[in-house]
Amino acid sequence: MTLALSGEEVAARLEQQFPKNAIEPIGNSLLVKSESLFELASFLKTTPGLEFDYLSSITAIDYYDYFELVYLLTSIKHNHSLVLKTRCYGRENPILPSVVSLWQGADYQEREIYDLMGIAFEGHPNLKRIALWEGFQGHPLRKDYL
Amino acid sequence: MEVGRLREYIYSDRELDQVEGEAIEELKAKCQQPIPDPDKWLDEELKRNILLTSVEAVLNWARRSSLWPGICFPACCAFELIATSASRFDISRFGMEILRASPRQADLLITAGTLTWKMAPNVKRIYDQMAEPKWVIAMGACGISGGIFRSSYNVVPGYNRIVPVDVYVPGCPPRPEALLYGIRMLHNKIAKRPIIIEG
Numbered sequence: 001m002t003l004a005l006s007g008e009e010v011a012a013r014l015e016q017q018f019p020k021n022a023i024e025p026i027g028n029s030l031l032v033k034s035e036s037l038f039e040l041a042s043f044l045k046t047t048p049g050l051e052f053d054y055l056s057s058i059t060a061i062d063y064y065d066y067f068e069l070v071y072l073l074t075s076i077k078h079n080h081s082l083v084l085k086t087r088c089y090g091r092e093n094p095i096l097p098s099v100v101s102l103w104q105g106a107d108y109q110e111r112e113i114y115d116l117m118g119i120a121f122e123g124h125p126n127l128k129r130i131a132l133w134e135g136f137q138g139h140p141l142r143k144d145y146l
Numbered sequence: 147m148e149v150g151r152l153r154e155y156i157y158s159d160r161e162l163d164q165v166e167g168e169a170i171e172e173l174k175a176k177c178q179q180p181i182p183d184p185d186k187w188l189d190e191e192l193k194r195n196i197l198l199t200s201v202e203a204v205l206n207w208a209r210r211s212s213l214w215p216g217i218c219f220p221a222c223c224a225f226e227l228i229a230t231s232a233s234r235f236d237i238s239r240f241g242m243e244i245l246r247a248s249p250r251q252a253d254l255l256i257t258a259g260t261l262t263w264k265m266a267p268n269v270k271r272i273y274d275q276m277a278e279p280k281w282v283i284a285m286g287a288c289g290i291s292g293g294i295f296r297s298s299y300n301v302v303p304g305y306n307r308i309v310p311v312d313v314y315v316p317g318c319p320p321r322p323e324a325l326l327y328g329i330r331m332l333h334n335k336i337a338k339r340p341i342i343i344e345g
Contacts (some may be wrong), residue, residue, distance in 0.1 A: 133263065133264055134299060140299045145299075
């Protein structure tokens, strides 16, 4: 059975590398400021003992005030997992760093979020709509669509 | 050393050979000419086989007796279609067991599933590539009207938006019996098709 690491557990290990205000454990997950997302993600992937080498999925949630992105990370090597969250404010032109350069599997999922939620990913190699066609108006999974 | 005979026969070997020789001579004398091939009745048979019918009837009979469905299975109705084509319901009874992977060899489109607008151009292209004459069966609620996804932003509300539909088979999904009934209705429809269609 995969061991689910809690946010506190991982945050305690990261105390030296990351300032206290950048990461914050929430419930069982770890919330990170969007500016530090890429840095933290690459750290989680490469640090011995953590080595999250597999990205299970990315989900985006619309909370009206902000969008929350949920990254489900898994380490196949150590058989443990972590829920990583980040928030993205503003509805007009939300931008987040892309993690495709770390996990190839993020490619289509970030495109899907871009398509249906309208969140742009900076550094994505091929950011365009995936489920809908070019020219479609709006982002249907947003709460205020229609 | 003399070997005695084990058993006394009624006829000697010589007498038996003589009888056999006579039989051969008799058969050979009778069979000097070849027997004619049995074809005297053929002329009569040809007379009996001339049927009077219309070209239309024959053509439509041929067309409906071997409909070849193209492959268009975008969603879950496909499983009922697969069940229909498998051994239990067996559409090979209607000469349509071959689901053609190439639309150019197909003349029937069974629309087994929800169609999204993203996929719609491809389905239309499949339909356009099929050779005339061609027919469409809209299978299931989604094929008829978009079904429960009708108001979605990405679902085509019925295949008749992009291709002309001949027979509608309702159900979500329709059972194989329903699809077979729809196929029989299409057969009846094809039987009434005139060779020359005006307009």
